[in-house]
Amino acid sequence: MLVLGIESSCDETGVALVETGDSPVPRLLSHALHSQIEMHQAYGGVVPELASRDHIRRVLPLTERVLADAGLAAADVDVVAYTRGPGLAGALLVGAGIACAIGAALDVPVWGVHHLEGHLLSPFLSADPPEFPFVALLVSGGHTQLMRVDGVGRYQLLGETIDDAAGEAFDKSAKLLGLGYPGGPALARLAQSGDPQAFKLPRPLLHSGDLDFSFAGLKTAVLTQARKLGTGLEERKPDLAASTQAAIVEVLVKKSLAALRQTGLRRIVVAGGVGANRLLREQLDAACARLGVRVHYPELSLCTDNGAMIAMAAAMRLQAGAGAPDKRYAFDVKPRWPLEELSSTQA
Known part of the structure; x- marks a missing residue:
């Protein structure tokens, strides 16, 4: 089935096309x-209306490209899948509307x-796919969650951020x-030339006894430190960047290890855009190697949002x-849609 x-x-x-x-x-x-990074750079962040309009321009040409790359025709498609949520409402509506139009045209x-x-x-798209069950660390721009995953649609929330996500x-x-x-x-690039121990930044909820996260306080600490440095900030930017990254990564790694201990599982999956962070991979790999735990990541090119993960x-x-x-x-879309609402049947 295609x-x-x-x-x-x-x-x-x-x-993407998955078979x-x-x-x-x-x-x-x-x-x-x-x-759309280049388009949004002038505004310092994503502009929802611009994002939606650009999706409209891109979906069909990209669809034609993946069909051509696979040597297939639109008539070969058996199912059309689209992101229903969570996300920006307007952007989701573009994908949903075009997907349903394609589905109707192809019957x-x-x-x-x-x-x-x-x-x-x-x-599961990687050369070394995991096996169920496993602990999953979902780290993206808007989400930081630890899940127990026993199979497709069998997800148990273990902990999540109570404010800012790691990506935020x-x-x-x-x-x-x-x-x-x-x-x-x-x-992350600037941090490579800095000293991660230069500034003593907080690790919120690191010793809370649960698997929840909090990163808003860290952001405030970075702001406070930047103000203290004043005109000296420019020279110390690499050190402050490295110290910030070290604090985020330490919390993610230690909470992940705590989730493994709590569940007794010996396998962990890291997914989402922050999963591409080199320091996170290095420290989690080293910690899990000491414990004899397998770690799985998506391919680097598939860490950010992509059609392959939706098709998969x-x-x-x-x-x-x-x-x-x-x-x-x-169709409808769900801009807010907790993952734990999913079950073995489509919500």
């Missing part, structure tokens, strides 16, 4: 991605997919340092019998 996936939840337009077959893991045939069923489930299952902590701290947009990658999530649900798409081409 699944066409469309992602349009924020500032990336992604389209189910005899293998327990569906196969990625082709994917294409357009990032094939459509399926709205949870964006975070896409991230959660994206490591990166981005907001970068903005305080004048690093522009997107801030997280810029801060739909294909894995199809294979698991966890719900079924239909030919009702009326």
Whole structure:
């Protein structure tokens, strides 16, 4: 079965083709991605209306490209999947509307997919896919969660952020340092030339005894330190960036290890844009190697939002019998949609 996936939840337009077959893991045939970063840079962040309009321009050309790259025709598609939520309402409506129009034109069923489930299952697209059950650390611009994953649609929330997500902590701290947009990658690059122990920054909730996160206080501490430095900030930016990154990564790693201890599981999956952070990978890999725990990541090119993860999530649900798409081409979107609401049947 051939699944066409469309992602349009924020500032990336992604389209992909995934094929189910005899293998327990569906196969990625082709994917294409357009990032809107350059367009939003002038505004210092994502402008929702501009994002929506750009998705409209990009989806069909990207669809044509992935079909051509796979050597297939639109008539070969069996299911069209799209991101139903969470995300920006206008951007989600673009993907949903175009997906349903394609489905109606081809007379094939459509399926709205949870964006975070896409991230959660994206490591199955890698050369070293995980096996169930595992602990999942979901770290993106808007979400930081620890989940126990026993199978497709079988998710238990273990802990989550009570305020800013890890990605927001990166981005907001970068903005305080004048690093522009997107801030997280810029801060990580600057941190490579800094001293991570130069500034004593807080590690909120590190010893809370639960698996929840909090990063708002860290952002405030970065602001306070930047103001203290005054005119000396420019010279000390690499050190403050490195200290900020070290604080975020330490909390993510130690909470992840606590989740492994609590569940007794020996496998962890890291997904979401922050999962591409080099320091996070290095420290988590080292800690898990000492414990004999397997760590799985998506390919670096698939850490950010993309159509491949949406197509994969739909294909894995199809294979698991966890719900079924239909030919009702009326649609809605869910800008706020907690992942734990998902069950073995499509919500």
